[in-house]
Amino acid sequence: GENVEQHPSTLSVQEGDSAVIKCTYSDSASNYFPWYKQELGKRPQLIIDIRSNVGEKKDQRIAVTLNKTAKHFSLHITETQPEDSAVYFCAASYSGGGADGLTFGKGTHLIIQP
Amino acid sequence: DSGVTQTPKHLITATGQRVTLRCSPRSGDLSVYWYQQSLDQGLQFLIQYYNGEERAKGNILERFSAQQFPDLHSELNLSSLELGDSALYFCASSSPRGSSGNTIYFGEGSWLTVV
Numbered sequence: 001g002e003n004v005e006q007h008p009s010t011l012s013v014q015e016g017d018s019a020v021i022k023c024t025y026s027d028s029a030s031n032y033f034p035w036y037k038q039e040l041g042k043r044p045q046l047i048i049d050i051r052s053n054v055g056e057k058k059d060q061r062i063a064v065t066l067n068k069t070a071k072h073f074s075l076h077i078t079e080t081q082p083e084d085s086a087v088y089f090c091a092a093s094y095s096g097g098g099a100d101g102l103t104f105g106k107g108t109h110l111i112i113q114p
Numbered sequence: 115d116s117g118v119t120q121t122p123k124h125l126i127t128a129t130g131q132r133v134t135l136r137c138s139p140r141s142g143d144l145s146v147y148w149y150q151q152s153l154d155q156g157l158q159f160l161i162q163y164y165n166g167e168e169r170a171k172g173n174i175l176e177r178f179s180a181q182q183f184p185d186l187h188s189e190l191n192l193s194s195l196e197l198g199d200s201a202l203y204f205c206a207s208s209s210p211r212g213s214s215g216n217t218i219y220f221g222e223g224s225w226l227t228v229v
Contacts, residue, residue, distance in 0.1 A: 034217065043116065043204060043220040044157065089157060093216065101147050101170050102218055106156040 002027040004092050006105025014113050019080055021108045023090035024072040032093035033066060033073045034102065037086045044089060048075070077110075085112045117141065118221035120205050126227045132193040135224045139186055139207030145169070146188040147218060148180055149204040157204070163188055195228045202226075 003026040013019045025033075034049035050057045050064045050073065057064050061080075066073040077084055087109050091102040117140035127133055139146050148160040150173075159172030163182035174180075177195075182188040192199060202223045208216035 032216070036220075041202075043222050045116075046217060046219070049217065101159050101162045101172065103159065104157040 002030055002092050002103040004090060004103050004105040006090050006108055008108060009106065010109045010111070012111040012113055013080055015080055015082060017080055019075075019077045019084070019110055021075045021088055021090065021110070022072060023074070023092075023105050024070075025092040025103075026071065027092070028068075028071065030092040033064070034091050034093075035064060035075050036089045036091065036104075038089065038107075039086045047088075080110075080112050082112050082114065085110060116219040116221060118205055118207050118219055120203075120221035120224050122224060123222065124225045124227075126229060127195060129195055129197060129228055131195050131228075132191065133195065133226065135190040135192070135203055135205070135226075137188045137190070137205030137207075137221060139188070139205075140209075140219060143207035143209045143219075144186065145208045145216065146182055146186070147206040147208075148174075148188070148190050149206065149220075150201050151204060151223075152198075152201040155201075160190070192226070197228050200226055200228045 006023045031052035036044035037047045038044040048062050050066050061078045063076045087107045089107045090105045119138040121136045144165045147162045150158045160174040161180050162170040166182050177193050180190045204220050204223045206218045206220045208218045
């Protein structure tokens with residue numbers, strides 16, 4: 001099955017600086033890569049996703065890049081703000097056998113320092 | 115609001131007991147997923163159902179079982195509960211999008227505390 005590695009586990013940045021979170025995946029059949037933001041005690045919420053036919057996608061201060069050859073994808077947050085503090089999860093969709101459940105990385109705790 | 119409804123929101127029960135968590139997917143979604151999130155763990159995939167049929171199994175214990183009913187709601191049954199089963203259990207749903215992966219939406223979760 002799919003295995004997703006996520007780094008770093010904790011990331012502390014100054015407000016206004018950029019943050020980058022990186023993930024690698026193992027299954028070359030995976031073709032859908034979403035990112036979720038989870039605040040303490042709340043549900044994970046989709047913030048951006050990318051599919052394998054696209055190399056980069058941007059939505060305001062958030063961007064995601066995908067390198068299918070190297071099997072890694074990254075989340076970039078620019079001009080970070082206090083409300084960006086949360087745990088971020090990357091995921092990959094394992095499409096083998098008709099199943100399409102997401103395999104998640106272990107999460108990155110992003111701390112925005114004022 | 116994601117449109118995925120989970121009940122109960124909080125549940126406290128004793129070791130050895132059995133509980134049932136309930137999930138209603140978003141209107142029109144055929145797939146239901148169950149995930150477990152413990153304090154020091156990420157989101158562990160348990161099981162997926164699609165239109166009433168089991169489609170994929172993840173790290174689901176034999177003491178746990180699930181089903182999806184004709185009206186597409188799903189239940190996760192946890193039996194012989196142990197302290198380590200204390201966690202936040204999420205249900206999620208998605209609609210079929212074809213071969214390029216499905217967007218999955220999570221419910222608010224059910225907090226289970228085993229004492």
